[in-house]
Amino acid sequence: MKVDIKVPEVGESVKEALLAEWYKSGGDSVEKDELLFVIETDKVTLEVPADEGGILEILVEAGKTVEIGKVVGRIDTAAAAQQPAEKEGQAIGRQQGEETASAAPAPEKKAAAEPARKEETRQQLAQEAAAEDEKKPVLPPSVRRLISEKGVDASKINGTGPGGQITKGDVIAHLESDAAQKAPRQEEAAPESRESPKSGEDGIEEKTAAPEPDPEAVTRKPMSPIRKRIAAHMLEAKQNTAMLTTFNEIDMSRAKTLRQRYKETFSNTYGVGLGYMSFFVKAVVSALKEFPEINARIDGEEIVYHHYYHIGIAIGAEKGLVVPVIRNADKIGFAEIESAIGDFAERVSQNRITLSELAGGTFTITNGGIYGSLLSTPILNMPQSGILGMHKIEDRPVAAGGEVVIRPMMYVALSYDHRIVDGKDAVNCLRRIKEFIETPERMIMEI
Secondary structure, eight states: OEEEEEOOOOOTTOOEEEEEEESSOTTOEEOTTOEEEEEEOSSOEEEEEOSSOEEEEESSOTTOEEETTOEEEEEEHHHHHHHHHHHHHHHHHHHHHHHHHHOOOOHHHHHHHHHHHHHHHHHHHHHHHHHHHHHSOOOOHHHHHHHHHHTOOGGGSOOOSGGGOOOHHHHHHHHHHHHHHHHHHHHHHHHHHHEEEEEOTTSOEEEEEOOOOOTTOOOOOOOOHHHHHHHHHHHHHHHHSOEEEEEEEEEOHHHHHHHHHHHHHHHHHHSSOOOSHHHHHHHHHHHHHHOGGGGEEEETTEEEEOSSOOEEEOEEOSSOEEOOEETTGGGSOHHHHHHHHHHHHHHHHTTOOOGGGGSOOSEEEEEGGGGTOSOOOOOOOTTOSEEEEEOOOEEEEEEETTEEEEEEEEEEEEEEETTTSOHHHHHHHHHHHHHHHHSTHHHHHTO
């Protein structure tokens, strides 16, 4: 029986998608729930798993734009069932041939021993297959793709993830280490490789200079659908809003001390790490309750005030920035916030985030500090009226109590739509966020 592989629905407004990449080739064996291909729309990148196990038949090659619901391949489930039987039969046949060559048993004894031999061979094959699978590292799709692109041997990479799992950081570190080892050898060989010897008329070897690389070489490649959407969304925000940004700085001393004091207990209790993002989500929610315009949006000639707090968390991915939403952030605790962010980050890296998880946000937080950004101006995530930009924590000299002291400081930026939010409210809202982070106990006591 052949099972159709269709492009799944990813949202009512999405009518087509780019079939970006097949993870398997035609004729390959696939298992149920194994990832087959990745599609890109103007809003999200999604990996599609197999509904059944079998032999893959590809009908539409990668790089084609396809309609939602189109059949792009088939899985032959019957062919998959035949392959193990054929392999088992071949193995049994080989074993029987070896036994016949060494000793020819009587016909009646051979017939009696046949079922036992078959069962023993089946068990042996299953054990060998299980042992082989255990040797292979289990890799996330994004890591598997990076290893394939770079031609890296996974067995030479030391995994630092849970249970020794290989992460993208491990692959990048391995590549950098490998490049560093090769660099001295390349420099030593450079004088010989730049010029090649050539015999002249007098018998003395002449050297011909190697061609110089083009100093103005360029590479062109088409924008992906999600990158086009990001570009259009950012341009729309700049053109259709009266965007303004206010800045402040936060002394992270107390939040840092609180995190260091309880992070081990927190991790042991909830099974998730305690980061700074949960502090900021809680501080933002508390401040938005005091300044509802920043949690509102403009719809035509009306202002829509949200009485709920769906906080979007900007996460960088290979294909571009995505903003999954933590819903009702005012009703959950630090552990649930950290767990949700960790889950989002993992599934974004694996292209498993869904369109519904990206919709409905009322305010966004973006953290450029994880990339080393000291200060930036975040662009509004339309139709929202506010976005908070976090930055890296840096020890700086500040004045405190009439003295100059060194404190871990963070610059923060609040961009807002000046059509709906007055400058006074934006400044005070950011100041309240600062106060909550500098005295985190107030968030816990809700004062």
